[in-house]
Structure formats: C-alpha cells, structure tokens
Amino acid sequence: MLKDKTLLNLKDKKNLLAFSGGADSTALFFLLLKHNIPFDIAIVDYGIREQSKEEVAYARELSQTHNLRCHIFKAPKIEQNFEAKAREIRYAFFEELIKEHGYENLLTAHHLGDRFEWMLMQFCKGAGCAEIAGMRSIQNREFYKLVRPLLHLDKKELLAYLHANEKEYFEDESNLDEDIKRNSFRHNYSMPLLEKYLSGIKKSFDYIDEDRAELIEEIEIKSINELAYFKSSKNQRTDIFVIDKYLKSKLYILSANERELLKSQKTLVVGRKFVVNQDKDFVFIAPYITNESPMSSEFKEACRILKIEPKLRPYLHKDKEAFHTVTKILNSTS
Template identity: 55%
Template structure:
C-alpha cells in the first residue's frame, strides 16, 4: 500500500507519526511497522469527547507494545475558530517535538478522500491552481518535511486493511456532524465522486502535481523570532503561494478577498493579526501591532531604509529582528 520510494526514503529517516486512533493513522501505524520504518507517535487530546481518553490510552498501549515513544499533549479548551486554532495547537506541539528530538519528517495519514475534499472546498470558495493542490505528498517546512504517504489510497482500503488484520481503531462521532463544512464536502461530494471515478481522480492528481511543480517557483522561507521572510520570486502567484503556506503554519487561512488584496497591494493586514509586506527584493510576514509608541530616530531610520510602515511597530519592539532586516 505504501509506495516503494516512500518506504526507501523513510527507512533512512527519523519519523514522527501524527496519531489519532482513527482508521487512517492506525492503518499508517501498522503499515510503517510492516515495512520496518522507524517512527514514534504523537497524539493530541482536545478534551472535547469522553472517547478521547480511550484514544490516548490506545496510543500508549500500541507504543508500549511495539517499543515506540508516545508523546501526548492535552489542549486547553478552544472557544473560537476551532479548526484553525486546533491546527495551530497541533503543529506547535509537533514542531516542538521535531526540533527537541531531531525528527526529519512528520508523517500524517491524509488519504485520497481528504485530498479531494480539500480541493472541492478550495474550488467552492475561489482559489488558484497552487491553492487547489496545496495538500501534496511532501510539504517542506523549515527544518523538516511533512510527508503524506497515503494520498493515493482510498479510506475504504484502509478500513479493509485493518479489518483483515483484526486491528482496533476509533471512529470520531463528530465525523458525522454535517454542520461541519469538511464533513458536508466529504459525505455529499467527495465520497460519491471517488466511488464512481476513483481512477480518473488519481490520474488527475498526478497531472496536477506535475503541472504545479512547473507553475510554482520554490524559495526558502526564513524565520527570525516571529518574522518570516523570503526573496521575491519572478512570479506573483509563487509569492502568494508561499505567503499562504506560511500563514497556514501560523493558523491563518486567507480568504479569496485577501488573496485579491495581495495581488494589488504591497502592504496588507491578514485577519488583523499579520502584516504582509513586499519590498523590491523581499516578502515579510510579521505580527501586526497597534498602539506602539516609536521614537523619531527609529521612524527616520525606517524611512531612510524604506522599511514598510506596517512592520515598524513589531521591529521597534524586537531589536534582533530589526537588525536582520537592516542587514538585508
């Protein structure tokens, strides 16, 4: 079920599996074992469901049985914007583990249905080619890669695999809640399409991957404290793609309206939280701060250096970051 190139690559890496106890991540757990791929697991308890305690216990039991490290994080209550906030909590925890323990890859169990569901959701709200295909087999992050080795596999295949091996997994009851948009897209659109047109959809994603690689110019996104920056590419679409990817890491999803703003303006505020500023050579993303009293000398230096005004309050409070921009 895993592709040969993934097995070969992962065998020579230190891997952390994002585990939930559901059919997807449980299948990936046993597929990694079956292929002698080294890995440890990490699980988040959002403390929303009584079943979540059982899922954590199951993760710990599997880890103990198969001599894996199991890292557990219990989240504080999330009151607003659950999906985006939970994603930020999740990746903050994973990244802390990755950098503390030296993992090369974060493995997630996203499958073909997830990928189609994501494409349809982006398509319905307005998105370009890069955004439609932002769930890819490999996503490069600073210091590690996110690898999704099941993107070519349908969920029914994963369940059949677990049933054949008589392995336990949990079904999250919220997956049936049709008031959640991703569930609506999964049950009403993605699942029926896959049932009828799976082979064509797989082939289309293969073509889209090849085309996207040609459309998007890669660039390295660097970070100093809470400032992210990269050299402008020759292609505005590529710049917006890297802005979008960086903001997603920060738990912010940009709207089609914001995407249009980024095309027209060199200085934009996203979700009232982040300033996105483009200069002749660089793109900067930093916390957007108000009510910061800056002295005249600092303001004049920023004016001479042509530092965008929306970045200045954050830079005034963070000398190391300011020195980095001056050096650029």
C-alpha cells in the same frame, strides 16, 4: 501500499506520527511497522468525547507493545471555533515535540479523500491551480518535513487493509455531523465522486503534481526570529502562493478575500496577526504589533530613508536583529 519514494525519505530518520486512533492514523501506524520505519507517536486528547479516553489508552497500548515512545497532550477546553483552534493546539504540540526531541519528519494520515475534499472546497470558494493542487506528500516546513504517506490512497483502501489484518481502530462520530462544512463536502460530493471515479481522480492528481512541479517555482523562505522574507519571483501568483504556504506553517489560512487584496495592496494585515509587505524586490512577513513602544528619532529616520513600511516598523523596532537584516537587504537593493 506506501510509495518507495516516501519510504526512502522516512528510512533511518527520526519520525513522529500524528496519531488519533482513527482508521487513517491506525492504518499508517501498522504500515510503518510493516516497512520497518522508525517512529514515535503523539496524540492530543481534546476531552470532548468519552471515547477519547479509550483512544489515548489504545495509543499507550500500541506504543508499549511495539516499544515506541507515546507523547500525550491534554488540550485545554475550546470554547468556540473548535476545528481551527484544535488544529492550532495540535500543531503547536507536535512542533514543540519536534524541537525538543529532534524529530526530522512529522507524519500525518491525510489520504486521497482528504485531498479531494480540500480541492473541491477551494474550487467552490474561488482558487487558482496552485491552491487547488492542495496537499503534497512531502512538504518542507521551517525546521522539519511534513510527510503525508497516504495521500495516494482512498479511505476504502485503508479500511480494507485494516479489516484484512484484523486491526482495531475507532470511529469519530463527529465526522458524521454535516453541520460541519468539511463533513458536508465529504458526504455529499467527494465520497460519491471517489466511489464512482476513483482511478480517474488518482490519475488527475498525478498530472496536477507534475504540472505544479513545472509551473510553481520553489522559493526559499528565510527567517530571522519571527520575521520571514524571500526574494520576489516577480510573478504575483507565485509570490502569493509562497506567502500562503508560509502562513499555513504558522497555522493561519488566508481567506479568498485576503488573497485578492494581496494582488492590489503592497501591504496587508491578515487576521490581525501578521503584516505582509510586498516590496519591489522582497516580501516580508512579520507579527503585527499594535501596542508599540516609543521609537527613537534615529530609528524613525533610518526607516524613512530605507522606506520601510510603517506597519512593519513596530516589529522591527522590537527585534533589533531582524531590523539589521532588513537594513542589509534593502541597502543591497537600492
């Protein structure tokens, strides 16, 4: 069921599986075992369901049975905006493990239904081809690869595999709550369409992936501490796609309105967290700092000469190494 290309990227690597005990991650767990892929597992307990204790116990049991390391994190209580905050907590935990233990790949159990659901939601919000293409099976992050081995498989195929092999898994009742927008799209739109047009949807995503490889230029994002930068492609849509991809790696998702504003504004503060500055030759992304410390007259004059965006200056004043890098870049283009 797993593609040869994906298996090649996982073989002989240090892999970390994001595990929940649900059908998707459990199917991926046993498929990895079947193909002799080395991996450990990580699970987050949000403590909002009684069942979560059983899921953590199941993760422990599986790891002991198959001689794997099981990393467990008990999340703090989330008061509001649960989905976004849970994702932030989850990926912060995974990335901490990746750094600490030297994992090369983070494996998630996103499947075809998740990708199709995302595509429909983006389409309805207003998005272009790059955004609609959505998830990729292998994606480079700053210090690891995010791998989605199940992206070509439908949920029903995963359930059929689990049932045929008599594997235990848990159902998360919150997935039935249609007050959650994602669930509403899933139950009312993506699932009925997949039920009826599965082979056509699979083929369409194959074409979309081929087209994206041809149309979207791969741009290297460099970083120094918390400053990220890349050379502009001179194509606005491509630059915005790269900005969006980088911010997603930092657990921030651009809104449709912010994408529109990036088309007309040279500098934009997004989510009060990041400042994005689109220079004529380079794009800079840095933390947005408001409580700035007093800047020296020498620093102010250097920024004035180099025409450094004022909203970018507080971070560069704080990070001398990043300022030195920006100075070199801008001097080389003047």
